[in-house]
Amino acid sequence: xxxxxxxxxxxxxxxxxxxxxxxxxxxxxxxxxxxxxxxxxxxxxxxxxxxxxxxxxxxxxxxxxxxxxxxxxxxxx
Amino acid sequence: xxxxxxxxxxxxxxxxxxxxxxxxxxxxxxxxxxxxxxxxxxxxxxxxxxxxxxxxxxxxxxxxxxxxxxxxxxxxxxxxxxxxxxxxxxxxxxxxxxxxxxxxxxxxxxxxxxxxxxxxxxxxxxxxxxxxxxxxxxxxxxxxxxxxxxxxxxxxxxxxxxxxxxxxxxxxxxxxxxxxxxxxxxxxxxxxxxxxxxxxxxxxxxxxxxxxxxxxxxxxxxxxxxxxxxxxxxxxxxxxxxxxxxxxxxxxxxxxxxxxxxxxxxxxxxxxxxxxxxxxxxxxxxxxxxxxxxxxxxxxxxxxxxxxxxxxxxxxxxxxxxxxxxxxxxxxxxxxxxxxxxxxxxxxxxxxxxxxxxxx
Numbered sequence: 001x002x003x004x005x006x007x008x009x010x011x012x013x014x015x016x017x018x019x020x021x022x023x024x025x026x027x028x029x030x031x032x033x034x035x036x037x038x039x040x041x042x043x044x045x046x047x048x049x050x051x052x053x054x055x056x057x058x059x060x061x062x063x064x065x066x067x068x069x070x071x072x073x074x075x076x077x
Numbered sequence: 078x079x080x081x082x083x084x085x086x087x088x089x090x091x092x093x094x095x096x097x098x099x100x101x102x103x104x105x106x107x108x109x110x111x112x113x114x115x116x117x118x119x120x121x122x123x124x125x126x127x128x129x130x131x132x133x134x135x136x137x138x139x140x141x142x143x144x145x146x147x148x149x150x151x152x153x154x155x156x157x158x159x160x161x162x163x164x165x166x167x168x169x170x171x172x173x174x175x176x177x178x179x180x181x182x183x184x185x186x187x188x189x190x191x192x193x194x195x196x197x198x199x200x201x202x203x204x205x206x207x208x209x210x211x212x213x214x215x216x217x218x219x220x221x222x223x224x225x226x227x228x229x230x231x232x233x234x235x236x237x238x239x240x241x242x243x244x245x246x247x248x249x250x251x252x253x254x255x256x257x258x259x260x261x262x263x264x265x266x267x268x269x270x271x272x273x274x275x276x277x278x279x280x281x282x283x284x285x286x287x288x289x290x291x292x293x294x295x296x297x298x299x300x301x302x303x304x305x306x307x308x309x310x311x312x313x314x315x316x317x318x319x320x321x322x323x324x325x326x327x328x329x330x331x332x333x334x335x336x337x338x339x340x341x342x343x344x345x346x347x348x349x350x351x352x353x354x355x356x357x358x359x360x361x362x363x364x365x366x367x368x369x370x371x372x373x374x375x376x377x378x379x380x381x382x383x384x385x386x387x388x389x390x391x392x393x394x395x396x397x398x399x400x401x402x403x404x405x406x407x408x409x410x411x412x413x414x415x416x417x418x419x420x421x422x423x424x425x426x427x428x429x430x431x432x433x434x435x436x437x
Contacts, residue, residue, distance in 0.1 A: 003113050003426075004219065006327075021081075029196065031226040032336040034329075043079055044274060047166070048194025049223045051336065052274050052327055059080060059326035061331045065094070066300060069334055077298040 004046035006054055009037045019045060081325065084122040084298030085121075093303040094126040101310045104130040106262065108255075108398050110248060111269030112139035112426025113297055121299040121434035127306070137354060138253050138269060140216045141168045141424040145350040149174035150381040152213050155242065156187040158377065162205060163189045164198040165213035168424040173417065175384035195227035202239040203232070211373045213360075214243040215364045219271040221245045222336035223363055224344035228364070228371050242373035243362055246349060248272055249280035250360035254351075256288040261398055265291040265309040267302075270324045275340075277332025281320045289318040296324035343368055352386075352420060353393025359395075392419035395428050402432040409433060 007019035007026060015030045017037065028050045030036060035053040037043050043050040051055070109115060115135045118124065128417060137143045153174050155391055156163045163179065170179045170191060183189040192198050195212055202210035214224045224241060231239045248269060255261045268281055273294040283293040292313035295305030298352050303322040312319060349361025364372040373379070391405035402408045402421070412418040414430055421427035
């Protein structure tokens with residue numbers, strides 16, 4: 001039930017965004033998001049609400065760590 | 078797909094598994110307390126790549142599964158009131174109460190509607206001003222703020238025909254209850270990713286230090302889970318018990334302060350009954366008195382008797398991590414996803430449903 005997915009913000013109108021993932025789009029409200037996203041940002045969406053703006057630095061840091069551990073060869077852009 | 082595929086590479090996952098094997102010298106048993114982890118672990122075959130002496134066990138991480146029979150009966154009682162429209166998330170509709178389910182009530186003519194978001198329930202209320210629309214609030218800390226946001230919106234709009242029946246649950250008190258019972262033996266907790274997006278990590282500190290149990294908040298992709306297990310094993314091997322975040326792209330130590338504020342404005346902690354675990358102090362959320370006009374518990378007479386679990390059903394033991402679905406005599410024979418006896422078989426995130434679908 002806590003399923004939530006990172007989706008790319010493709011439209012912002014007032015307190016609602018439209019976000020996309022693999023061709024599927026969803027609307028989500030921004031009432032409880034931790035940091036207001038901008039166009040092109042990724043947000044974690046759950047039950048019609050954006051919960052979190054993904055921090056690209058932290059996302060990259062995890063991938064860098066895996067590269068160091070030998071689990072992945074390249075950090076993708 | 079950004080932030081998904083790069084965390085999902087199967088061949089590379091085996092390299093991470095090799096690293097776990099290299100450092101894990103003693104038997105380990107880790108509990109996941111999130112239904113999404115339960116499903117992800119099966120779906121990605123995580124157990125198969127781990128060494129035999131690392132055991133993964135499911136805990137009370139499925140909100141539908143831990144909802145007490147009595148709370149389901151309250152929802153059924155609501156659905157039988159004329160002029161009431163019951164709105165809820167999909168899984169709840171099929172959960173058996175003591176003698177019926179919302180689905181069965183719907184078949185008998187009750188107005189029960191599944192929604193994706195509380196905002197859809199508000200829209201139903203706007204379109205049906207002559208009806209009373211009740212939303213069944215079920216879910217952990219990930220979901221509760223979305224229900225709180227709808228309550229705030231309904232109040233601001235002055236809606237008089239919308240209310241919430243809150244059966245929300247909080248996970249850290251359940252972790253404490255599991256360990257304080259002394260019945261559960263785990264080497265560490267795989268803490269839930271999206272619950273922690275909201276609550277951060279402070280609530281796990283007490284569990285880690287009081288019971289000397291490592292806690293790692295992890296994401297849901299295969300490499301996230303394997304790295305999280307690596308972190309748990311590292312702590313265990315070093316004799317440490319700390320709270321760490323693997324899922325850093327989604328979880329900050331302080332959590333989501335905006336969501337917590339909305340949740341705290343609408344709800345207050347209350348003692349709550351969990352299926353299999355009994356009443357756990359301060360583990361539920363009730364609407365604050367100021368929101369009485371939006372509280373279904375205050376608006377309707379929902380008194381229902383307590384009811385024992387169905388005979389033979391082991392959902393309670395499974396939710397406490399002391400039994401697995403294959404220990405239950407009903408599993409796969411009497412209890413199936415088409416004909417579920419207990420809630421763990423109903424929800425797609427239930428432990429029994431995951432075992433049924435993925436293990437043979």
